[in-house]
Amino acid sequence: MLMFEKKLAKEPVDIKDGIYYFDAHNHGDFFDEEDAAEWDNGRLESNWKKRKFLENPTTKKLAETIVANGKEIIDLACGPGMGLIPSVKQLDPAFHCTASDASAMVLEHWKKYLDWNFMTHGVEFAQFSVLDMPFKDGSVPSFSSNIGLSSVRGGQVDYDKAVKEVFRCLEPGGYLYAVESEWIDIPAILQVFEKWGQEPWNCFTEGQTSWHDRFLQAGFEIVTEEEVQHRIFTAEDNELGEASVKFGIPVGTKETAFVLRRL
Numbered sequence: 001m002l003m004f005e006k007k008l009a010k011e012p013v014d015i016k017d018g019i020y021y022f023d024a025h026n027h028g029d030f031f032d033e034e035d036a037a038e039w040d041n042g043r044l045e046s047n048w049k050k051r052k053f054l055e056n057p058t059t060k061k062l063a064e065t066i067v068a069n070g071k072e073i074i075d076l077a078c079g080p081g082m083g084l085i086p087s088v089k090q091l092d093p094a095f096h097c098t099a100s101d102a103s104a105m106v107l108e109h110w111k112k113y114l115d116w117n118f119m120t121h122g123v124e125f126a127q128f129s130v131l132d133m134p135f136k137d138g139s140v141p142s143f144s145s146n147i148g149l150s151s152v153r154g155g156q157v158d159y160d161k162a163v164k165e166v167f168r169c170l171e172p173g174g175y176l177y178a179v180e181s182e183w184i185d186i187p188a189i190l191q192v193f194e195k196w197g198q199e200p201w202n203c204f205t206e207g208q209t210s211w212h213d214r215f216l217q218a219g220f221e222i223v224t225e226e227e228v229q230h231r232i233f234t235a236e237d238n239e240l241g242e243a244s245v246k247f248g249i250p251v252g253t254k255e256t257a258f259v260l261r262r263l
Contacts, residue, residue, distance in 0.1 A: 064091065079101060083145065097122065141170075164218050186204060192249050192251060228255040
């Protein structure tokens with residue numbers, strides 16, 4: 001039984017091998033069998049055992065806060081990295097979590113890996129989009145996200161929609177634990193495109209809102225907010241990184257860890 005089954009506002013379209021399906025397949029990343037083969041050939045195992053979050057003081061404190069608060073989490077858009085769940089389970093193997101993603105393939109391969117290694121205790125699986133979650137208003141004690149909200153496809157409009165959907169589902173006093181990413185300096189990025197002679201990508205031409213402001217606008221209380229890291233693009237990252245190095249204009253992203261509470 002899904003740990004939050006009594007919180008559901010709508011029934012799943014299917015329940016198969018312990019995964020609840022809510023028919024949001026087209027909202028997620030479009031993985032293929034080549035991706036799945038990579039996951040099964042070591043990437044999932046590596047991601048499950050990763051220590052990166054627990055070696056960073058900021059994200060370690062976030063994971064410790066989740067465990068200390070003691071309320072099971074629904075991890076949003078967990079993807080092949082399994083979100084914050086591996087770090088939380090390393091701190092407390094008995095901690096209860098739900099892994100969610102819009103991609104059924106991601107969840108199916110995670111479930112297979114954990115079943116094979118007898119590690120499914122305390123981990124449930126639910127396939128849905130963060131833009132359309134199946135929970136009743138004010139019903140979920142806590143959510144977590146490791147770039148899950150940042151990964152929605154529709155830019156600023158969908159970022160806002162995702163945050164509002166999380167707020168809707170959280171019970172009063174409930175928590176969102178999130179590490180989210182955003183661009184550091186949009187004017188510098190636009191300068192790179194100008195020198196490059198290219199039209200800016202759509203994500204840079206729309207109005208920008210920081211995660212800090214977006215969470216406040218949705219009605220959250222920011223309990224803590226700490227920078228995790230800055231990441232400056234290199235020529236090896238993508239075309240934008242290559243152009244930024246060529247023109248000597250550093251561009252990149254920053255990740256910030258939040259503990260947020262619904263008032």
